[in-house]
Amino acid sequence: MRAVEYSVTGEPDVLTLVDRPMPEPGPGEVRVRVHRSGVNPTDWKSRRGSEPGTPVHPAQVPNQDGSGVVDAVGQGVDTALTGRRVWLWEAAYQRPSGGTAQEYAVVPVRHVAPLPDNASYDLGAALGVPFLTAHRCLTVTENGPDRLGPGRLAGRTVLVAGGAGAVGNAAIQLARWSDATVITTVSSPEKGNLAALAGADHVIDYKQQDVAAEVRAIAPHGVNTIVEVSPAANAGIDAAVIAPDGAVAVYATDGGATMELPVRALMVPNARWQFVLLYTAPDSWRPRGLADVSAAVEAGAIRIGPEAGLPLHHYPLEQAAEAHAAVEQSIVGKVLLDIAPA
Numbered sequence: 001m002r003a004v005e006y007s008v009t010g011e012p013d014v015l016t017l018v019d020r021p022m023p024e025p026g027p028g029e030v031r032v033r034v035h036r037s038g039v040n041p042t043d044w045k046s047r048r049g050s051e052p053g054t055p056v057h058p059a060q061v062p063n064q065d066g067s068g069v070v071d072a073v074g075q076g077v078d079t080a081l082t083g084r085r086v087w088l089w090e091a092a093y094q095r096p097s098g099g100t101a102q103e104y105a106v107v108p109v110r111h112v113a114p115l116p117d118n119a120s121y122d123l124g125a126a127l128g129v130p131f132l133t134a135h136r137c138l139t140v141t142e143n144g145p146d147r148l149g150p151g152r153l154a155g156r157t158v159l160v161a162g163g164a165g166a167v168g169n170a171a172i173q174l175a176r177w178s179d180a181t182v183i184t185t186v187s188s189p190e191k192g193n194l195a196a197l198a199g200a201d202h203v204i205d206y207k208q209q210d211v212a213a214e215v216r217a218i219a220p221h222g223v224n225t226i227v228e229v230s231p232a233a234n235a236g237i238d239a240a241v242i243a244p245d246g247a248v249a250v251y252a253t254d255g256g257a258t259m260e261l262p263v264r265a266l267m268v269p270n271a272r273w274q275f276v277l278l279y280t281a282p283d284s285w286r287p288r289g290l291a292d293v294s295a296a297v298e299a300g301a302i303r304i305g306p307e308a309g310l311p312l313h314h315y316p317l318e319q320a321a322e323a324h325a326a327v328e329q330s331i332v333g334k335v336l337l338d339i340a341p342a
Contacts, residue, residue: 001019001020001021001022001102001103001104002017002018002019002020002102002103002317003017003018003019003020003061003101003102003103004016004017004018004061004062004099004101004102004317004320005018005020005059005060005061005062005101006047006056006059006060006062007055007056007057007059007060008053008054008055008056009047009048009049009051009052009053009054009056010047010048010049010052010053011048011052012044012047012320012321012322012324012325012328013321014047015047015062015101015320015321015324017317017318017320020097020102022104023097023104023105023106024072024074024106025072025073025074025077025106026074026075026106027074027075027076028074028075028076028077028108028109029073029074029077029106029107029108029109030070030072030073030074030077030081030086030106030107030108030109030112031070031071031072031073031104031105031106032066032068032069032070032071032086032088032104032105032106032107032112033068033069033070033071033103033104033340034066034067034068034088034100034102034103034104034105034339034340035066035067035068035069035121035125035338035339035340035341035342036066036067036068036121036122036124036125036336036337036338036339036342037063037065037066037099037100037101037102037125037317037336037337037339038063038064038065038066038100038125038126038127038128038129038334038335038336038337039063039323039324039326039327039335039336039337040063040064040065040128040129040130040166040327041252041327041328042064042129042278043062043063043064043092043324043327044324044327044328046060046062046092047060047062047324056096058096058097059096060092060096060099061092061096061097061098061099061100061101061102061105062092062099062101062320062324063091063092063099063100063101063337064088064089064090064091064092064093064099064100064128064129065087065088065089065091065100065125065126065127065128065129066087066088066091066100066105066124066125066128067085067086067087067088067115067121067122067123067124067125068085068086068088068105068121068124068339068340069083069084069085069086070082070083070084070086070112071083071104073109077109081109081112084114085114085115085116085117085121085124086112086113086114086115086124087112087113087115087124087125087127087128088100088105088107088111088112088128089111089113089127089128089129089132089290090111090128090278090279091105091107091111093279095107100125100337101317101320101337101339102317102339103317103339103340113290113293113294114294115297116297116298118300119297120304120342121342122304122305122312122334122336122342123297123302123303123304125336126166126304126310126334126336127293127297127302129166129167129278130166130167130169130170131170131174131293131296131302132278132289132290132293133167133170133251133276133278134167134170134171134173134174134227135148135174135288135289135292135293136249136251136276136278136281136285136289137167137171137225137227137249137251137274137276138153138158138171138174138175138178138225138227138249139285139288139289140225140247140249140272140274140276141224141225141245141246141247141249141272142245142246142247142270142272143245144156144224144225144247145178146285146288147288147291147292148174148177148178148292148296149177149178149292149295149296150177150178150179151178151179152178152179153175153178153179153180154178154179154180156180156181156224156225157180157181157182157183157218157219157222157223157224157225157243158171158175158180158181158182158183158223158224158225158226158227159183159184159185159215159223159225159226159227159241160172160175160182160183160184160185160195160200160226160227161184161185161226161227161228161229161230161234162184162185162186162229162230163184163185163186163191163194163195163198163200163203163309164186164187164191164192164194164195164309164332165229165332166310166333166334167227167229167251167252168184168195168198168227168229169194169195169198169308169309169310170302171227172184172195172198172199172200172309173198173199173296173301173302173303173308174292174293174296174301174302176198176199176200176201177296177299177301177302180225181201181202181218181219182199182200182201182202183200183201183202183203183204183215183218183219183223184200184202184203184204185203185204185205185206185211186203186204186205186206187205187206187207188205188207189205191332192205193309194309194310194311194332195309196309197306197307197308197309198308198309198310199309202214202218211237211241212237212240212241215237215241216240216241219241219243221243221244222241222242222243222244222246222269223241223242223243223246224243224245224246224247225246225247225249226238226241226242226246226247226248226249227249227251228248228249228250228251228252229251229252229254230252230254231248231250231252231253231254231259232253232254232258232259232260233254235259235260235261235262236262239261239262239265239266239271240265242266242269242271243269244269244270245269245270245271245272246269246271246272247271247272247273247274248271248272248273248274249274249276250273250274250275250276251275251276251277261273304334306333310333310334311332311333311334312333312334312336313326313331313333313334313335313336314336314337314338315335315336315337315338316337316338317337317338317339319337320337323335323336323337
């Protein structure tokens with residue numbers, strides 16, 4: 001079978017198309033015929049590594065997210081799963097042969113979730129990292145719900161920094177599905193249009209407007225949850241708009257290793273800063289996140305494509321390097337590898 005792998009960390013050109021033996025699922029595992037592989041920033045960051053040029057042994061198949069059809073199951077797995085459409089999450093984490101940039105991927109059965117017939121393989125491959133990260137960010141607020149769904153965030157206001165990004169888009173969609181009032185910030189009118197298509201109620205261009213003033217005009221008592229992509233740049237704004245018992249959920253570093261916080265301004269409202277990394281998130285959260293994202297898909301509440309504020313960029317498997325480079329260069333939208341026909 002065809003697969004992409006890298007045996008040394010570095011630039012996208014370390015990705016190599018190879019022929020691998022067909023893998024067989026072991027106990028508790030399933031084999032998935034991959035139709036789409038989703039590419040996320042976490043994938044190129046893992047490929048680049050902390051020290052480019054470091055040997056990787058065994059060679060790593062990249063990409064955490066994907067979608068396809070279960071075509072074989074291992075011992076102890078219900079055979080009824082065979083032939084089922086599924087989406088995959090964390091396929092490559094601590095599994096060198098598990099990534100989705102290949103024609104067949106073997107993963108633990110807990111790392112696949114049902115993909116309804118009304119959901120495309122494109123959608124399935126766009127779910128894992130962005131939507132699970134967004135779910136975690138939206139459910140860490142003091143006195144807030146730990147589940148998402150209709151009515152769960154009613155009466156609450158959510159601020160999504162960078163609403164045109166993949167996680168920003170996911171946070172907007174999940175927050176709207178849960179009946180929050182959603183404010184988002186963007187850097188251009190074009191990105192503002194994408195965030196509005198995703199479902200944001202209010203869009204603020206941070207290059208043209210005073211974000212804190214605009215947010216306070218919309219939410220005089222502050223925002224309950226902030227989904228933060230640029231903590232170092234936005235710490236002061238976040239402190240100025242956070243509501244009592246509010247939370248700032250940080251899922252990215254915006255290139256900075258450190259940040260400064262206005263302690264008193266955050267102490268008074270008893271604000272929480274919650275750092276979010278999908279791979280090390282509490283095990284107790286995972287079933288809730290998977291169940292809620294799956295329920296949103298089943299309900300038709302999650303959309304992708306330009307009409308949903310998330311343009312799609314398709315690449316064949318042999319152009320995995322170009323796909324990784326596009327994500328690394330911050331292309332707007334979702335990058336997918338087309339591995340099997342839709």
